Amino acid sequence: MHRAFTNILTEEVAVTAAFYQKLFGYTAKFSSDWFVNLEAPDQTGLELGILLASHEIVPEAARHQPAGIILTFVLDDCDAVHNRALELGANIIEAPRDMPYGQRRMILSDPSGTIIDVSSLIQAGS
Numbered sequence: 001m002h003r004a005f006t007n008i009l010t011e012e013v014a015v016t017a018a019f020y021q022k023l024f025g026y027t028a029k030f031s032s033d034w035f036v037n038l039e040a041p042d043q044t045g046l047e048l049g050i051l052l053a054s055h056e057i058v059p060e061a062a063r064h065q066p067a068g069i070i071l072t073f074v075l076d077d078c079d080a081v082h083n084r085a086l087e088l089g090a091n092i093i094e095a096p097r098d099m100p101y102g103q104r105r106m107i108l109s110d111p112s113g114t115i116i117d118v119s120s121l122i123q124a125g126s
Contacts, residue, residue: 026048038050066113082096082118
């Protein structure tokens, strides 16, 4: 295998790409009006595609509202991302809270409606 990444389907390619760039610090490796390939700032190979849902390369059956997936991002500070998400006016589904499995988690959605789980490890003694 050479690469693997998730493509988020949206009719708002630039808006959705900007959301991930501002929220997580992703940078664009490639950008066009129908596709943006984003890469995580700290780790080469962690990529995310933003793809125009109505583009001819997307099968007709796949051009609907996203459902049945949750993108999970595990990072150092869930609360810092929550603060950035609030500044961006993001749709916060669940505010950060400590989970019984040892992580602090929040749930939000991106501009295309994709559900995002942002988690960080809970410090020992928290």
